[in-house]
Amino acid sequence: MNPAYDFTGQVAFVTGAGSGMGLATARAFAESGAAVALTDADAESLDAAAQQLTGAGHQVLALTCDVSDEDQVAAAVDRTVAAFGRLDMAFNNAGIQVPPCDAADEPVEVFDRVNAVNLRGVWACMKHELRHMRAQAGGAIVNCSSLGGLVGIPGRASYHATKHGVIGLTKSAALEYAPRGIRINAVCPGTIDTPMVTGMIAKGELDRAQAEADQPINRLGRADEIAQAVLWLSSPGAGFVVGVALPVDGGYVAR
Numbered sequence: 001m002n003p004a005y006d007f008t009g010q011v012a013f014v015t016g017a018g019s020g021m022g023l024a025t026a027r028a029f030a031e032s033g034a035a036v037a038l039t040d041a042d043a044e045s046l047d048a049a050a051q052q053l054t055g056a057g058h059q060v061l062a063l064t065c066d067v068s069d070e071d072q073v074a075a076a077v078d079r080t081v082a083a084f085g086r087l088d089m090a091f092n093n094a095g096i097q098v099p100p101c102d103a104a105d106e107p108v109e110v111f112d113r114v115n116a117v118n119l120r121g122v123w124a125c126m127k128h129e130l131r132h133m134r135a136q137a138g139g140a141i142v143n144c145s146s147l148g149g150l151v152g153i154p155g156r157a158s159y160h161a162t163k164h165g166v167i168g169l170t171k172s173a174a175l176e177y178a179p180r181g182i183r184i185n186a187v188c189p190g191t192i193d194t195p196m197v198t199g200m201i202a203k204g205e206l207d208r209a210q211a212e213a214d215q216p217i218n219r220l221g222r223a224d225e226i227a228q229a230v231l232w233l234s235s236p237g238a239g240f241v242v243g244v245a246l247p248v249d250g251g252y253v254a255r
Helices: 020-031 043-055 070-084 108-118 120-136 157-180 195-202 208-214 223-234
Strands: 011-014 035-040 060-064 089-092 139-144 182-189 245-248
Touching (some): 011 070, 020 035, 020 223, 035 043, 070 120, 089 120, 139 157, 157 245, 182 223
Parallel strands (some): 011 089, 035 060, 089 139, 139 182, 182 245
16 A cells, blocks of 8 residues: 655646656646646656546646756746746656667767656756745655666666666755755656556567566566555655665665
8 A cells, every 4th residue: 555645736847748657647636635736848758647637636737848858847837936936845756758869879969869858858947946946945856767767777877877866966065955945856766567668668678578587576667566666755654865866776776
């Protein structure tokens, strides 16, 4: 049984909320009483997610946003505060994967694109969230890294570089803002059963059986398991937790 949280009267901002871990986390925040701003670059999936949550009676705001564009990020955060009056929690989850590639052969365009979304996107979101949170002297931010932020895997150098970078951003900003009442942490998911992972399996970029075997729990993770980790890090229950990179990976990095 998952723990219960009461975020009534609070506002959460979730990127990559159209599906997968983002949608699961947005739903969990909403079910715990928060008003939630959903953002995603895919307008179709975003609309479907928003309809799903509003149909369940939740208070949500859907905002199309490409996190690689800082202007779009700033506008989305500002619109969230304009609509709901404040910003208490954020899950900077939007990210992309790229096909495995020999490090000597990877095109610079691929490196630049994965960095633009996975690293600069988290930087931009955190920057504009902090501008509002510091004005209200409180808040909690969870950035989405990966088991790829904690280890290396052949063929994944660019992706793993971005996820290591997210942890560096998280730790430094956490130390800067902890004295101001704002807690910043990261979650590091293992291989989770999401549309992105399903697509990788379908394209032959990931072997499901091997991915399951690589996680000592012998299965893929679920999106709602990441959501529960994010809610805990955002809650008063984690009030003394600052600057951590929390593995939620079925034991992958414990080996």
